[in-house]
Amino acid sequence: MGSLSLEKVDHLLWLGRYVERTYTTMRFIISTYDAALDSTEGNWKGQLEELGFNEQTDDPIEFFNDCLFNKANTSSIAHAMDAAYGNAVTLRDVIGTESIAYVQMAVNSIEAAEASDAPLLDLQLVFDDIMAFKGCVDDYVADDAARNIIKCGISIERLDLYTRLAYHLDRLPQETHKLASRIDRIGVPYDKAHFKAVVDAVFAPDFPEGATYEKLGALLVHIAGIFK
Amino acid sequence: MYTSLVSHTPKINQQLARYGVKFGIYKNGVFNERLFPFDAVPRIIEADAWDELERGLIQRVDALNAYLKDLYGAKQIIKDGVVPSDFAFASSGYLPQCEGITPPRGIYSHISGIDLVEGQNGEWYVLEDNLRIPSGASYPLVARTLCRRCDAETFRGGPMRDNRDYGERLRRVMDAVNCGGINVVLTPGRFNSAYFEHSYLAEKAGAVLAEPSELFVENEKLYFRDAAANRRVGTVYRRLSDEFLDPLCFNPESLIGVPNLMSAYRAGNVAIVNAPGNGAADDKGIYYFVPKMVEYYLGEKPILKNAPTYLPFYPDDMTYVMDNAEKLVIKDVAEAGGYGVVFGCDLEPQALGALKDSIRREPRRFIAQEVIDFKCLPTYIGGEFVPRKADLRAFVLSGEHTEVWPSGLTRYAREAGSSVVNSSQGGGFKDTWVLSR
Numbered sequence A: 001m002g003s004l005s006l007e008k009v010d011h012l013l014w015l016g017r018y019v020e021r022t023y024t025t026m027r028f029i030i031s032t033y034d035a036a037l038d039s040t041e042g043n044w045k046g047q048l049e050e051l052g053f054n055e056q057t058d059d060p061i062e063f064f065n066d067c068l069f070n071k072a073n074t075s076s077i078a079h080a081m082d083a084a085y086g087n088a089v090t091l092r093d094v095i096g097t098e099s100i101a102y103v104q105m106a107v108n109s110i111e112a113a114e115a116s117d118a119p120l121l122d123l124q125l126v127f128d129d130i131m132a133f134k135g136c137v138d139d140y141v142a143d144d145a146a147r148n149i150i151k152c153g154i155s156i157e158r159l160d161l162y163t164r165l166a167y168h169l170d171r172l173p174q175e176t177h178k179l180a181s182r183i184d185r186i187g188v189p190y191d192k193a194h195f196k197a198v199v200d201a202v203f204a205p206d207f208p209e210g211a212t213y214e215k216l217g218a219l220l221v222h223i224a225g226i227f228k
Numbered sequence B: 001m002y003t004s005l006v007s008h009t010p011k012i013n014q015q016l017a018r019y020g021v022k023f024g025i026y027k028n029g030v031f032n033e034r035l036f037p038f039d040a041v042p043r044i045i046e047a048d049a050w051d052e053l054e055r056g057l058i059q060r061v062d063a064l065n066a067y068l069k070d071l072y073g074a075k076q077i078i079k080d081g082v083v084p085s086d087f088a089f090a091s092s093g094y095l096p097q098c099e100g101i102t103p104p105r106g107i108y109s110h111i112s113g114i115d116l117v118e119g120q121n122g123e124w125y126v127l128e129d130n131l132r133i134p135s136g137a138s139y140p141l142v143a144r145t146l147c148r149r150c151d152a153e154t155f156r157g158g159p160m161r162d163n164r165d166y167g168e169r170l171r172r173v174m175d176a177v178n179c180g181g182i183n184v185v186l187t188p189g190r191f192n193s194a195y196f197e198h199s200y201l202a203e204k205a206g207a208v209l210a211e212p213s214e215l216f217v218e219n220e221k222l223y224f225r226d227a228a229a230n231r232r233v234g235t236v237y238r239r240l241s242d243e244f245l246d247p248l249c250f251n252p253e254s255l256i257g258v259p260n261l262m263s264a265y266r267a268g269n270v271a272i273v274n275a276p277g278n279g280a281a282d283d284k285g286i287y288y289f290v291p292k293m294v295e296y297y298l299g300e301k302p303i304l305k306n307a308p309t310y311l312p313f314y315p316d317d318m319t320y321v322m323d324n325a326e327k328l329v330i331k332d333v334a335e336a337g338g339y340g341v342v343f344g345c346d347l348e349p350q351a352l353g354a355l356k357d358s359i360r361r362e363p364r365r366f367i368a369q370e371v372i373d374f375k376c377l378p379t380y381i382g383g384e385f386v387p388r389k390a391d392l393r394a395f396v397l398s399g400e401h402t403e404v405w406p407s408g409l410t411r412y413a414r415e416a417g418s419s420v421v422n423s424s425q426g427g428g429f430k431d432t433w434v435l436s437r
Helices: A006-038 A046-051 A060-069 A077-114 A124-140 A144-165 A169-186 A192-202 A213-226 B009-018 B047-071 B085-090 B138-150 B166-177 B195-205 B261-266 B286-298 B315-327 B349-361
Strands: B022-027 B030-035 B038-045 B111-118 B124-130 B182-186 B208-210 B215-218 B221-224 B231-238 B271-273 B328-332 B341-343 B366-370 B376-381 B384-398 B402-404 B409-412 B428-434
Touching: A006 A046, A006 A060, A006 A077, A006 A124, A006 A144, A046 A144, A060 A077, A077 A124, A077 A144, A077 B009, A077 B195, A077 B208, A124 A144, A144 A169, A144 A213, A169 A192, A169 A213, A192 A213, B009 B030, B009 B038, B009 B138, B022 B195, B038 B047, B038 B138, B038 B376, B038 B384, B038 B409, B047 B111, B047 B124, B047 B286, B047 B384, B047 B402, B124 B286, B138 B166, B138 B195, B138 B409, B138 B428, B166 B182, B166 B195, B166 B231, B166 B271, B166 B384, B182 B195, B195 B208, B215 B261, B221 B261, B261 B271, B315 B328, B315 B349, B315 B366, B349 B366, B376 B409, B376 B428
Parallel strands: B038 B428, B182 B208, B182 B231, B231 B271
Antiparallel strands: B022 B030, B111 B124, B111 B384, B215 B221, B221 B231, B328 B341, B328 B366, B376 B384, B384 B402, B384 B409, B409 B428
């Protein structure tokens, strides 16, 4: 590990989390928007309210604009990407200007999409920028620990969002194993046997049918404990 | 030489936005980041002119370093009456806490930013010395990389000297004074106006970017709080002001300092780049005496000229300033960043009278200078070349020896006729090409 203070470890982890939050939330918003086009029962907000989008409006355009671009709404993708940027710029000496540039571009692309006459189409650039950022981190960040802490953040955010939204539950076991492997590469000490027991309890043979929020929540709490 | 390059100006600015080349500004208490507009028409300095400028800059910075060493040590220049005692010690930048401390290698100003303008006669005049935490080297550094990328024709075999080694030069300076340990760039945090530069220079110099909470002092040694194991710091390139550096030594209310940093520095266990207390030599009032310092310490004739300057502190100069205020530029020595600079010709009679009253009341607070009619540079604005006033901040680095970075930050005024080039007041920047032949 190079020179990483606890503050920088925290920024790396949250950089990964906010980048992934932007990516997954944006995908979720866009798929909800698409479903809303065909909705006849008035439930076009779908599960977005569970993500904190409580805008009291009957106007779908206003609602989706709020989800995407309202920085004052801490659940919006504009807010999440700004938060990713806030963490990224403190890490220039660790992850490099080339990596940070993709985060900056994603912020710029969101601002450009907001002013566009086809915002959802232009948000494709944000997906591209985020994917490029992930690739750049993989390829460019020389510090193993730094790289894997960002990836841990990405995995944790996925586990969190997928659990809250019961979205892609089938991917949770794979994501958990990826996370465990990344934690090992960082070198953070933790009780591996206990972790395995928690994982095995969650991903029992009856998963995902037998999964409960309590079990999944216990897994997330356990992971949070490792990073404390 | 730069015609084809200029056509790429919008694309270069797009790339600067991509890389987040910004500066921060507080307006009505709210922090905003702004892009720093880049003009691709460079300032070009011929090889012969640069040689002269380089010699003058090295001479000036060597004299300023000698002055600081003397001021905080033997005070011979005061005893000899070259710089009046009450003048030297009345400077707000003079810090009695630094008395008797000799920094590693005796260097006080490691990174000096000297602001110059080129007069209509082709002569360079120094407007200001910045010996505390001069900003701006990162911008031409990024811009040159992008310019080279978009216009191979101009740069292939071109006579302009490469300026992209600033990070390496900075690292050499930090290494030269290192007291054992890692190099750290200390930033107050991401809401500082020059945060981009702090982080970029840390990356380019291979130093660790640290905020104050990541550093601590134990047994008079400075450490970086590494998650794995604390690491000793040998050089700290601090990018925060003296008064906030150490709350146990300077401003006790500072929340962004490192407690006991000064004790580690005093014990010779860490180099602080630039040294605390340098404000005593870059005060706008002390500027008047710099040519005298060159003669006093180096026994040489000053190569670079000051703008003709008057100190109302002296009765004769006060009389001159009172009689000619309407044609002088008046500067408040306590201000920076282009603030506190007033052109007498721009003031209504009542405002000019009020300013004169202030000068009479607090003569030490002001200097007055003849207005230098400095050269405009061609600038590409709105699809055409227009003349704009521009200055130059040259960077002089002092480590193993004193050297001048063959480039610099050229800032230009955005408005026609304006002489205010500061980024905080809307100015843009250019690359500075120093020709090798």
